Amino acid sequence: MRIRSRLLILVLAVLVPAIITAAASIAYVYLEAQQANKQNMREVTRAMALVVDKEIARREAILRTLSISQSLEEGDLPSFYRQAHRISDTTDSAIILHDPSGKVLLNTRLPFNTVEQPLVPIVRELRERYGPEATIVSNLYFAPISKRNSFSIQIPVLRNGNIAYYLDMGIYANILQSVFDEQRLPSNWIGTIVDRTGVVVARSKQAQDYVGRRANGPIMDKIRQYNDGFNDGTALSGEAVSAFFSKAPNSDWTFVVSVPRKDLQQAAIATTKMMGLLSLFLLGCAIWAALWVAAGTSRSAQVLRLAAEGLGRGETVEPHAFDIEEMDAVHAALRKASADLHDAKRELERRVELAVADAQHAQRALLQGQKLESLGRLTGGIAHDFNNVLQTLTTGLQVAAMTSKDEKTAALIATCQRAVKQGTQLASQLMAFGRTQEARLETVDMTRQINSALPLLKGALPSNMELKLEVEQDVWPVRLDPLQFELALLNLIMNSRDAMPQGGVIQLSIHNDILTQPADPLQAGDYVCVKLSDAGAGMSDEISSKALDPFFTTKMMGKGSGMGLPQAYGFARQSGGTLTLSSKAGEGTLVSIYLPRSDSDVPAPKPVKEEVGASMPAATLLLVEDDTLIRETVRPALELAGLSVTVARDGDEALRILESGTTFDLILSDIVMPGATDGIALAKAITARFRATRIVLATGYTEQAVGIPGVRVLAKPYHLVDLINVLKHELQRPSRLH
Structure with missing residues (x-):
């Protein structure tokens, strides 16, 4: 059977299911259109409910401003009455002040000191329901003085944490008609605002006939149970409508939008018709395109076969134009597959290179960690025994100094004590590679610590070099070994000094740094960053990769121990942070030490050591x-x-x-x-x-x-x-x- 015949049979086989599918799609579109209309109406109703709350909140803000009036604070009710009267005239409302017991003290719709001033009972009932300190929006009521439908907003006035007064604003219900004027609902829609009990407060149509009437029926049952929803029923005017409602969160009133049911159905029917016509048009185009494609399929299939065979051999598929769009798409896919294969090959080669580089980096990091771990164990054991020897010497020398009266002997003892101090510093350097020594950790003020170390750091520099210090204000405290910190800075300063034999500037800065994402090996959190940079000779990549290895040095024999950068790195890791090194040959070096922020307070400065006296109790x-x-x-x-x-x-x-x-x-x-x-x-x-x-x-x-x-x-x-x-x-x- 020829390809043309097969394509025609295929088109017929596709058309029948396509027609059935189109019919199902049209029915689905009809239902979806109705559902979309309902969802849109829900959103409109929610927005209108928030507008009602906003309108009420504007008047609540006026009451809040009045509540902090100085005349009310001083108990000067006549002055407060005049102030409230001016506001009530401009807002077309009434301001009422009463004490917590319910006694009305003033009402701007009555002369000041009027003896009988009624209080609306509904406000007292709501106050008992919502508590003494809540803001109350009343239901609709018929005002006894103005003889008009009104509602009230009431707030408590607090003085020293106690309720001194309640301040009310009585508002005519017709004020809320402005909501409909501003929002401009379609002319055939009906917008209604009802209070908690279902009484109509405002209505977009025939408000004079319906305000004050109570809504009832299934929609009120739903309003009492849910914050928003819809109901198919009849409006107060008797028209068949789909009503959508949403309860305003602050006032607890409900906004209802009623849309004639026929309008919603007409919108869905129009959408369905459009989709039906479009489906028929597309089906006709598909039949025509299938018949047109059948004529050129035979010759196009041969070209595609040759292109596919070339792709299988790894050849590049050349451009070719067909008479059929689908064939062009297949050929374009073959061309793209050909390009993707070549790109994938290049990407694979690149990733292999990256994987090799990452593996080498990981291997170096593992070796570095193993070196430091082994060195830490070795130097820790040496430092322990060395410190025991030093303890014997320092105690013996101190006892000898206390008991000896000979000046020459005292001078020799002092010399020995200085030697012991140098040995202590050397042991401290060795312990930089071991585990954290809690006995030596202190919570320090970094500003105070760096200022105390500054003379030592500057003293290590020749006259042709300058140390510039920048310390951010309110640097966080950190917990560290102060001696190790000073030693790390001194080692870094001396490295920079040796890298700039002609002199120059060394920049030392300290600032707070917040890591929002983990940065290996640091976790996300608060850190103090100590940066030291120079414009010296710098290091090549090969030297930088070994610079943190213990005892590695590029200096001549006797010019360096190789303990400088490794000691600083060991100190940073021992303190819970890390050290990073950035250097290029001829461009200088930047060393950054990250130290975690301490939650502890900085202790008071230690007192100066006193001599041993006889005040020790038995x-x-x-x-x-x-x-x-x-x-x-x-x-x-x-x-x-x-x-x-x-x-x-x-x-x-x-x-x-x-x-x-x-x-x-x-x-x-x-x-x-x-x-x-x-x-x-x-x-x-x-x-x-x-x-x-x-x-x-x-x-x-x-x-x-x-x-x-x-x-x-x-x-x-x-x-x-x-x-x-x-x-x-x-x-x-x-x-x-x-």
Whole structure:
């Protein structure tokens, strides 16, 4: 069978279902048109209900303004009456003031001091229903003075949190007729405003005949149950209508739009006719197009077959014009598929390159993390042992300084103490790669912190270099190790100094930064950003990729340790933030440190250290320390301060001493110790079982968080003055038993 015959059979096979489908579509369009008309009417009704609320709100605003009148505030009712009378004349309304008991004090429709001034009962009923402080919009009532249909708006007047008066505005119902004049409803529509009880307040047609009449029937039942909806029924005039209603949210009144049912049906019928004619036209065009396409299909199919075969071989499909639109569309699709295949090939190559680059980046990040993790464990252990040695030296030197009277010996001791201080700083650098040390963390004011470090930073620069500082006002506080922060800034300053041997300007800025989206490894939140930039030699991409590796340096032997940028990076990560590096060869370097905002308040500045005196109260202390050298130096120092000291070599021995019945006022314990009971476990046992005993923990380095309320933590190596002051504070602090 020829293609022409097949196409003709296909057209006939399509036409019959198409005609049935068109008929179903026309019926659907008819129903949809009716539904759309109803939805449009709902929207119109909702909008009109809001207009009613807006009209009432305008008058409520006048009452609000009157309620704060100075004459009313001072209780000068004659002056307030004159003021209210002027407003009521301009608004064609009545202003009524009465006290909470219901006694009317003035009414602008009556002379001032009129003895008998009636109060509308409906307002009192609504006040009891909605509460003493609500704004009340009354139902329609017949005003006893003006003898006209009216409604009231009432607000409470508060003085010092108490209701001093109620202020009413009586308004003629015909005021709301302006709503219909402004909105201009179609002439055959009927707009009606009814109150809570269904009484007509305003009507767009024949208002004089229907205002004050009560609506009833099924539509009122629906109005009482729902905030909006529609009802097919008859209007008050007896005409068959579809009524749409919406309740105004503030006044609790309802706006009703009644549309003659025939008008709604005519709109749907017109839409259906249009769709029917359009369907017939399209069906005729389809039959004609099918017959026309059949003539050229045979020759066009051959061209398409050749194009499809070329596409299968990966060849580019060349343009070709057909006599049939569908064939042109198929050929265009083949051309597009050909172009998409070539684009997909290029995109695949690009994505493979990106995937390789991402994999390399992820591998570098993983290696960086593994390096820092391994280095952190190594340096943490070294720092712990090193700090124990430093603790022995610093305590021994302080005791020696206290007991020695020889000036030469004192000078040598001072020199040794300076060397110990340098060792402490070196240990602190090592701990930048380890876990966070809670004993060294403080909540600091960044402005105060940077100002205190500024002389140190400027002192590291030669005369041909300038450090410019920009600090945003009200910078948020952050929680960090102040020494590590200053050391990180100093390392970055020195890197910039070395990158600009000819001199120049180093820019240091601090500002608040809010991340609305996570930025690996930072979560969304509030951060303080510290930026330091220079216009130095910069770094190549290869060097930038290694710059944060521990001990990596491009400087000559003896000119750099490779601890600068890695220390700053370790400090930022240890503080819960991160460090980013942006540098190009010949264009300078920008280093950004992001530190999370602290929720804690900045503590008061620490007092200057005092010398150890004899004011330490007599007390018993259990020293728990596994390091023999520390025990041999700290014990005599504590005894010199006036304490009675007992020594335990580890946590297990300390628990045995306590369980034997021996009591102590204080316990000073190391955290990292051998045995089943370390310092943290010992502190938990003491706080639970020996509540009268106070405990202070000391540590050179630990990966565990203490997190025990009321337990102080000292960082090793600690100064003897700091230790004595902490112990004195603990002795003076109220016991946990109280």
